[in-house]
Amino acid sequence: MKCPLCNGELLEYVGNLPFGSNMLGEISVPGIAYSTCSRCEDITIGYDESGKITDYIREEERRALNEVPIGEFVSLNEAANLLEMTKQAFNKKPRIQRGFVYAVSLGGRKYYHRASVLMFKENGKDGRLLLTKKKEISTEAIAPVVCPVFMFPSNTYGPGYREGSESWSSSNGGHFRS
Numbered sequence: 001m002k003c004p005l006c007n008g009e010l011l012e013y014v015g016n017l018p019f020g021s022n023m024l025g026e027i028s029v030p031g032i033a034y035s036t037c038s039r040c041e042d043i044t045i046g047y048d049e050s051g052k053i054t055d056y057i058r059e060e061e062r063r064a065l066n067e068v069p070i071g072e073f074v075s076l077n078e079a080a081n082l083l084e085m086t087k088q089a090f091n092k093k094p095r096i097q098r099g100f101v102y103a104v105s106l107g108g109r110k111y112y113h114r115a116s117v118l119m120f121k122e123n124g125k126d127g128r129l130l131l132t133k134k135k136e137i138s139t140e141a142i143a144p145v146v147c148p149v150f151m152f153p154s155n156t157y158g159p160g161y162r163e164g165s166e167s168w169s170s171s172n173g174g175h176f177r178s
Contacts, residue, residue: 032045034049079112
């Protein structure tokens with residue numbers, strides 16, 4: 001296959017790729033099928049693989065949030081008081097509903113991460129903060145596991161691919177393109 005950006009040769013791999021998370025910082029996602037251009041080094045990921053990446057990162061974020069001590073969370077009443085608003089106004093804020101303030105459910109009730117609520121109050125729009133401290137990791141631990149995968153003939157993109165389907169590319173800021 002040819003690179004859509006520079007017409008270089010695309011090499012297909014399966015391995016670990018790093019991605020960013022507001023909650024966890026950089027996270028290495030394992031077992032991702034991707035193509036790399038031999039000339040411009042652009043990385044291309046198929047639409048199905050992007051779903052796997054999103055699911056993996058969400059699960060790791062959920063797991064990290066559930067490991068935070070319960071003492072760092074406050075009730076809905078306390079969170080609303082911290083933001084100086086009613087419980088109803090707090091629940092109706094679209095950015096809070098979309099996860100811009102970290103929350104966990106316990107016993108049918110929601111509890112909000114106190115530092116996340118305070119950060120949301122401070123900047124008025126985003127309470128997502130880094131929950132984990134960066135660890136010193138040797139480069140061997142984060143080196144991608146790469147193995148070649150089946151190369152399709154140059155006029156196809158593999159099973160299930162239809163002309164005009166979406167793919168992901170690192171060169172356009174991670175946005176989907178047709």
